[in-house]
Amino acid sequence: MGAIPMRAARPYQSRPGRAAVVVDDLSTLRGPTSGVVELPHRLLWRPDRSIDLSESWQLAAMYEVVLVEAVRVDELRDWLDGATLVRLWGELYLPRGVRRAWEDVHPALRRMQAAA
Structure with missing residues (x-):
């Protein structure tokens, strides 16, 4: 399996001391789109990490x-879906650094944000 291009958009941070991680190509994001999933503890720090993807919230x-929370591209690839990310983008509550990092690489997301 080949390496997946990624960018750690440096001055943009997801939180202090952690660079926002961004994929170059949204089509590489092929995470689950239905069912109930359980995020790894590294991403979601609570006992019940089950997520029902049919519940929009x-x-x-x-x-x-x-x-x-992602620090590696494989975490983005494993849990996010490109088309779903585009659809949700304007509704997501994200730190400024994460939003700017993704919108710099994917201008279509910036347009989605402006339309929301």
């Missing part, structure tokens, strides 16, 4: 968590 919350 849980789906959005999972995307927010993964976008902020």
